[in-house]
Amino acid sequence: MPFKAPRGTVDIMPVEQGYWRYVEGVAAQVCRLYGYQRIDTPIFEETSLFARSVGESTDIVEKEMYSFQDRGGGGLTLRPEGTAAICRAYLEHGMHNLPQPVRLHYLGPIFRYERPQAGRYRQHQQLGCEAIGEQDAAVDVEIVNLAWRFLHRLGLGNLVLYLNSVGCPRCRPGYLVVLKDHYEPHLASLCPECRTRFHRNPLRLLDCKKDSCQPVADGAPPMLDYLCDSCAPHFQVVREGLEMLGIPFQSNHRLVRGLDYYTKTVFEIQPGGGGAQSTIAGGGRYDGLIEELGGRPTPGVGFATGIERIILNLKSQGVALPNPHASPIFVAYLGEAARRDALKLLEDLRQGGIAAVSAFGDRSLKAQLRQANALGVSHTLILGEEELKTGTVLLRTMAQGKQERVPREAVLSVAREGSLPLRGD
RNA sequence: GUGGGCGUAGCCUAGUGGUUUAAGGCGCCAGGUUGUGGCCCUGGAGAUCGAGGGUUCAAAUCCCUCCGUCCACCCCA
Incomplete structure (x- = not known):
């Protein structure tokens, strides 16, 4: 490291x-x-x-x-x-x-x-x-x-x-005199720090947590009385x-x-x-x-x-945070042609105010879905050759494992209607 | 600044002188034949065993020094 x-x-x-x-x-x-x-x-x-x-x-x-x-x-x-x-x-x-x-x-x-x-x-x-x-x-x-x-x-x-x-x-000066008068007879029994405090910053004597100093500190006259x-x-x-x-x-x-x-x-x-x-x-x-x-x-x-x-x-105290952040949408693609369209789709989603991510590189659909799952996304959009031909995308709801085919140009409106999570921040 | 515990892959841990070319789990990557995650199975990558020095035929393992980390003191948020 x-x-x-x-x-x-x-x-x-x-x-x-x-x-x-x-x-x-x-x-x-x-x-x-x-x-x-x-x-x-x-x-x-x-x-x-x-x-x-x-x-x-x-x-x-x-x-x-x-x-x-x-x-x-x-x-x-x-x-x-x-x-x-x-x-x-x-x-x-x-x-x-x-x-x-x-x-x-x-x-x-x-x-x-x-x-x-x-x-x-x-x-x-x-x-x-x-x-x-x-x-x-x-x-x-x-x-x-x-x-x-x-x-x-x-x-x-x-x-x-x-x-x-x-x-x-x-x-305070008057009180410090009283305080020192109180401590003076006990100096020998105080911790070393307190003996220093006595001279340099007597108010801090009261703050000492050492057992040996507790009785003297507890018995000290309260500032409030002065x-x-x-x-x-x-x-x-x-x-x-x-x-x-x-x-x-x-x-x-x-x-x-x-x-x-x-x-x-x-x-x-x-x-x-x-x-x-x-x-x-x-x-x-x-x-x-x-x-x-x-x-x-x-x-x-x-x-x-x-x-x-x-x-x-x-x-x-186990305080729960409100608004756990909305997960992005995952865009998966198959093949070189779909890859290009997926990049466009990604950007359309983002421009439309919907958080979206994808994997890059040459990964199998299985690998992409595995990643989508690991990221905890709620929905995945799948783009392959079939979808390119028909001008659609597959919308997969991860929790149920169900998916439906929606027209490519309807994706944004489907998202806006609330079936897809809008991006929080 | 003082005292104590601890430092083995990104994380958690096993190993306390030779069977270690350092093991396991999580995580990561890939595969389990055609475009489908979560469970399971298989494989892979990933560690100058905190650093330096010493002892020894042999050190992750013993000794020293340093560094880091955690906890406590001090003080403060």
């Missing part, structure tokens, strides 16, 4: 495409319903955009970015997440002049240099939605709601929504909004996220079974991000979902 797909990447084979078309279709539909317009940003951006937004001390920036120099010498990076680029585009195109909030969604590849494992790839697809320019907590509710409805409309069930607030620059007079009511409105919409959630004071830009609301959605790499959607508010990127203070809130993980769950 001379070449293989690079580590952590996969080919999405034709048999998988049904899932992808389905998820993309539902995404487009739901985004339209909620008024989130599509935007496509470049696959790569200036490296500093991500360093600035995601946070210098995050894992993503420290060790997971695909960065490179282009021939002009500039530092570029394959996007490791979606929000930063959306905010950049918001600024670049003066979208603050549009009615606020600006609702956008994107769908495309994300790149992170990580060790691959179940549900984790170096290139994967994310669908993300962002609402920029409105600080009302009702927008947080809309975003969570959108994520929740999207996953449910796909047919996923047994999902758990975790919710928290990580405060803002006004209240929210300021802006964040506390904001969170309350979010909770009430979700309750009003009938969206169940679990408040989880240990939910923090690995990107530095989050403020106030953060949330994750996981399948009930739990397990590693289980988060299928995550997001939150990022009120300081646009300003950090050089814009005027502008609030924002959004989420992203991983399509591969969604599909993993669609499969494990």
